[in-house]
Amino acid sequence: MLxxxxxxxxxxxxLFLLYWLLFNNKTKTQNVLLLVASYLFYGFWDFRFLGLxxxxxxxxYFLGLAIGSSSRRMTRKTWLILGLVCNIGTxxxxxxxxxxxxxxxxxxxxxxxxxxxxxxxxxxxxxxxxYTFLSISYIVDIYRKKLGPEKNVFYVLLSLSFFPIVLAxxxxxPVSLLPQLKTPRDFDPVLASDGLRQFLWGLAVKMxxxxxxxxxxxxxxxDPSATGSTLFYGALFFSIQIYADFSSYSDMAIGISKLLGFxxxxxxxxxxxxxxxxxxxxxxxxxxxxxxxxxLFLPLAYFLSGKIKKQKxxxxxxxxxxxxLSILFTWSITGFWHGAAWTFIIWGLVHAFFLVMHQVFRxxxxxxxxxxxxxxxxxxxxxxxxxxxxxxxxxxxxxRSKTLPKAIDYLDRxxxxxxxxxxxxxxxxxxxxxxxxxxxxxxxRDKQHGLDFTDAPKTRFIRWAIYLFILLIIFFYQVxxxxxxxxxx
Amino acid sequence: MKKFxxxxxxxVFILICLYSAVIYGTSKIKYNEKYTIFxxxxxxxVKRGGATFIKFYEATHLTxxxxxxxxxxxxxxxxxxxxxxxxxxxxxxLLATSSQAPVNTYYLLKEYLLxxxxxxxxxxxxxxxLNSNGIECFYDLCTNIPVSKELFEMAxxxxxxxxxxxxxAALINQxxxxxxxxxxxxxxxxxxxxxxxxxxxxxxLGTKKIDTSWMxxxxxxxxxxxxxxxDNIARFVRSHNVPILFTKQPVLSxxxxxxxxxIHEIATKYQIKYLDLNKFRKDLNFSHDxxxxxxxxxxxxxxxSEIIIKEIQNSNFIF
Numbered sequence: 001m002l003x004x005x006x007x008x009x010x011x012x013x014x015l016f017l018l019y020w021l022l023f024n025n026k027t028k029t030q031n032v033l034l035l036v037a038s039y040l041f042y043g044f045w046d047f048r049f050l051g052l053x054x055x056x057x058x059x060x061y062f063l064g065l066a067i068g069s070s071s072r073r074m075t076r077k078t079w080l081i082l083g084l085v086c087n088i089g090t091x092x093x094x095x096x097x098x099x100x101x102x103x104x105x106x107x108x109x110x111x112x113x114x115x116x117x118x119x120x121x122x123x124x125x126x127x128x129x130x131y132t133f134l135s136i137s138y139i140v141d142i143y144r145k146k147l148g149p150e151k152n153v154f155y156v157l158l159s160l161s162f163f164p165i166v167l168a169x170x171x172x173x174p175v176s177l178l179p180q181l182k183t184p185r186d187f188d189p190v191l192a193s194d195g196l197r198q199f200l201w202g203l204a205v206k207m208x209x210x211x212x213x214x215x216x217x218x219x220x221x222x223d224p225s226a227t228g229s230t231l232f233y234g235a236l237f238f239s240i241q242i243y244a245d246f247s248s249y250s251d252m253a254i255g256i257s258k259l260l261g262f263x264x265x266x267x268x269x270x271x272x273x274x275x276x277x278x279x280x281x282x283x284x285x286x287x288x289x290x291x292x293x294x295x296l297f298l299p300l301a302y303f304l305s306g307k308i309k310k311q312k313x314x315x316x317x318x319x320x321x322x323x324x325l326s327i328l329f330t331w332s333i334t335g336f337w338h339g340a341a342w343t344f345i346i347w348g349l350v351h352a353f354f355l356v357m358h359q360v361f362r363x364x365x366x367x368x369x370x371x372x373x374x375x376x377x378x379x380x381x382x383x384x385x386x387x388x389x390x391x392x393x394x395x396x397x398x399x400r401s402k403t404l405p406k407a408i409d410y411l412d413r414x415x416x417x418x419x420x421x422x423x424x425x426x427x428x429x430x431x432x433x434x435x436x437x438x439x440x441x442x443x444x445r446d447k448q449h450g451l452d453f454t455d456a457p458k459t460r461f462i463r464w465a466i467y468l469f470i471l472l473i474i475f476f477y478q479v480x481x482x483x484x485x486x487x488x489x
Numbered sequence: 490m491k492k493f494x495x496x497x498x499x500x501v502f503i504l505i506c507l508y509s510a511v512i513y514g515t516s517k518i519k520y521n522e523k524y525t526i527f528x529x530x531x532x533x534x535v536k537r538g539g540a541t542f543i544k545f546y547e548a549t550h551l552t553x554x555x556x557x558x559x560x561x562x563x564x565x566x567x568x569x570x571x572x573x574x575x576x577x578x579x580x581x582x583l584l585a586t587s588s589q590a591p592v593n594t595y596y597l598l599k600e601y602l603l604x605x606x607x608x609x610x611x612x613x614x615x616x617x618x619l620n621s622n623g624i625e626c627f628y629d630l631c632t633n634i635p636v637s638k639e640l641f642e643m644a645x646x647x648x649x650x651x652x653x654x655x656x657x658a659a660l661i662n663q664x665x666x667x668x669x670x671x672x673x674x675x676x677x678x679x680x681x682x683x684x685x686x687x688x689x690x691x692x693x694l695g696t697k698k699i700d701t702s703w704m705x706x707x708x709x710x711x712x713x714x715x716x717x718x719x720d721n722i723a724r725f726v727r728s729h730n731v732p733i734l735f736t737k738q739p740v741l742s743x744x745x746x747x748x749x750x751x752i753h754e755i756a757t758k759y760q761i762k763y764l765d766l767n768k769f770r771k772d773l774n775f776s777h778d779x780x781x782x783x784x785x786x787x788x789x790x791x792x793x794s795e796i797i798i799k800e801i802q803n804s805n806f807i808f
Contacts, residue, residue: 005648020490187490207650464500468507475508475654 068149099340185261195258202251228419561613583683695776703746
């Protein structure tokens, strides 16, 4: 049941009417309805994994209680470690076991131990990476005393399975969702209207931009005879596709939540307008990057700073060494989170390299721009944006390729003389939609989403005309509906 | 809340009116001699070969009972030669259309099995089309056959925005002018009972290196969905006590091993014979019997039809 399907439209309209018309001002009943809807929604994809979702939620509920009720630091820590092992263990078993298997076998064979393990052949449960991360943040926040242990199991079940976010985020941590679930909700027409607009924007971006870009990107990534320019545009189209695909899902999820009276974390902030790589990561998949920052990068950097006492390590300032080590580790894990393949790990490490380079040259760049009075120069800023975009597009090649040799081959074939020849099979009909898409994004870059008309002096007639136009384009323009890319993760 | 719902209702009403007006208007205004603006904006490939209109027209205006109904993709309508079957006293009709995916086949069978009441069904499997969402064939059907409940069900199953637009356009246009109204029956050149007569050969196929190995890739979500439809097809036809045979045409291209294995499993589950005609590939002359790597021409069809007839006779299908 994709957000873009008629089945979902029917499901949501029924839910919306029951939620606000029948159970208005009955918070508990509304929450029961949301929990039933969430499990129905998840079960619609694959009912076999409903037990896993419920099991993980219950486990974390009890772990939360155990951590919260203990006053001894060691006991709390033991429960936390047990929780982390269970959550990460589940994720590893389902998602990464087959990836580690050959490595494990060769490692043991060094010691003449021949492991007779076979591939488990598990299907990766949809959304497992997302709901295990929600679960981890729940118990860690209780351990850090940012959140009290939830006594009512019902709220934990709902906060870890809330249907708009359970499959592909945003990773809206229980610390922000739980209080909203407990607060009585009144229908807010302003919030609901904005939710509808955000959903419509997401729908349009997914169906007009992402799904159409996918056709050309898929073709170039599987064509062994494509020319350099075709491959270049293929990578560019994939960059647009993945952004449009994922940001549209987040927009739809946030829009749906607004219609139900919830405010979720913003997940994208027009990332392709970033002026440097660090800026990009402050704007892209914000809920994931902040998750890694809070639960991995900062604790690791803090731990290392306690261990490295010297001023310099190998002639490098110790704070930079700590940064480099923490970044490399965090980004290899970030890459690995996306999938059990070397391509994702390399993608993460490429970004780690860019971030380290950014950190090293940040001050030099700043002083250079200041010396030449270029901080606010339009051309210089445009160059920064395009340079950043170029790095991101390059890294996406690793992300999209099936294997590492294929990614290297792709780049190798791109940077040849044929890069300057006209691209083959270029979808010219996509130029105008992509141009319009980025123009709207640019115009709305200080807003929450492309159709955010808050404070905009537009009359209802103009607004409705825009919505109708977008809907008509959606109904006619889509080529082939594609599943959301982030469902795989 | 009430105000919000009233406004929402008004918006939906305006949307439906505007949507209908755009569909009707663009369907009436010609873009060029052949196509309307609507065909152009939805990329509707009405130009597809396969004589869809006439084969469905004939299926609903039968003059003689049908022994075998053949359904599938273009591989089917290029491989089952009705004349060869006729010589063996078997009257066949083909409802195979271009790019027909199992999702299309299932709903077509739901509608036409009872209308045609054949003594047997042959479903020709195209492994590559398991990866199709069926929209290409759906366009073709909406343009060439009467809109029906089953066509709506097909649209719901494909569940893509422009599928609804195409279906809605067909409904509006056919309400305006019924599809068979005033049609003067005329057999197109190279057509017989759903079969496409085409003696074109590709001499390069006899000399160039051809890769016919199995692809060892996992199934995609679309393939899993279409395999479910093949299961539905088998169950549906068997529930009407009609014998069914699965066939797969000889091809000179790579196919997915896992898809083939799954079809074998479905065939075993319903005790259906799955005739993989690839095993007769060695009996064919590549540069003479093939139209291209994926289709037979009429020379090839004559040979393969003979083989299928023998198989039917040996398998004790009763007529």
